[in-house]
Ligand SMILES: Nc1nc2c(ncn2[C@@H]2O[C@H](COP(=O)(O)OP(=O)(O)OP(=O)(O)O)[C@@H](O)[C@H]2O)c(=O)[nH]1
């Protein structure tokens with residue numbers, strides 16, 4: 255429970271207000287008829303040093319559905335209490351300045367994290383590491399703005415403009431822009447969440463579907479000796495060694511086909527190749543679709559020796575370990591390392607704008623323009639932390655949380 259009535263509601267059920275921040279046991283009774291409800295653990299957490307910033311109370315009841323329903327029923331009968339909406343606790347924390355938007359997004363990612371690399375990056379965001387970095391940026395910007403305004407005041411008085419101050423402003427802008435640019439290079443949170451896109455491609459019957467099945471450890475795609483078995487794109491998410499991958503099997507690429515459906519499949523295969531982070535090419539070295547595609551000499555157990563590429567047989571398992579190690583190596587280069595952030599599209603866009611304003615400020619000798627660019631840069635910081643967030647964007651974000659979070 256969170257809000258001004260939390261303490262009274264707790265006291266009504268437990269017949270006492272426990273001492274703050276200490277767990278204690280009590281028999282909960284329905285205030286309407288004194289009927290015992292459950293023996294539960296109580297926590298009384300007076301605000302504002304709570305997660306929502308408000309008074310909070312927690313009841314740790316037994317888990318039976320009837321127990322929860324009875325306690326909820328007693329609470330619902332009290333005036334001023336209602337069920338929390340999805341994400342409402344987090345939203346209150348945000349409104350009361352206990353978390354900024356970046357920490358909220360980090361928490362949302364943490365709740366959805368399935369792999370260790372997702373968990374690590376989300377925890378950094380949720381714990382406010384990025385928020386504190388932004389706070390440092392805000393302070394630097396305020397300093398720079400104050401210096402620019404002061405220098406402008408002097409020039410109003412027809413004094414000689416202070417060259418030393420202008421140099422300090424210029425150097426400060428460059429240093430801040432460099433720090434912002436470093437963050438802008440952070441990997442994408444979407445890629446971390448959705449998985450590194452690995453596309454298997456090559457001519458018909460090369461063994462793409464067989465390899466897909468071997469990589470994901472189940473029969474996700476149909477395998478047969480008929481050329482043109484796979485027609486659609488088959489996407490299979492799989493976590494390997496703590497990293498999320500999204501494997502895509504594609505229709506075998508061949509120039510001419512009379513089959514209209516296979517032709518559509520080939521178009522889709524080409525589109526998948528365009529969007530791939532990593533391509534596994536099971537065809538001729540001469541037809542490599544991209545310079546960085548990984549050449550696989552597939553079906554090594556029955557093909558002639560001496561073909562270029564990574565020798566691999568889904569049948570005997572030859573080369574599988576090396577392939578997995580190579581995939582992990584390439585994925586690591588696309589994902590945040592230990593202690594690195596991952597940025598959502600929203601964050602990247604706003605950090606990008608901040609960088610653009612700083613670059614503009616650094617590129618002009620006109621102090622009036624500098625002061626204006628710095629003001630715009632401060633505006634992007636407000637958007638980044640959510641202080642200038644729009645209601646519908648916030649609604650969308652918080653509704654993605656579950657009830658009780
Ligand atoms: N011996 C051997 N046979 C393989 C291997 N990989 C695939 N095959 C066989 O080769 C044939 C084609 O395999 P698929 O996995 O269907 O090939 P594909 O590239 O997906 O083919 P399309 O979907 O038609 O483009 C099947 O009969 C497989 O059993 C391998 O490593 N060794």
Ligand SMILES: [K+]
Pocket residue numbers: 458459477478479480481482483484
């Ligand atoms: K086939």
Ligand SMILES: [Mg+2]
Pocket residue numbers: 462463464475476477483484503504506
């Ligand atoms: Mg296939």
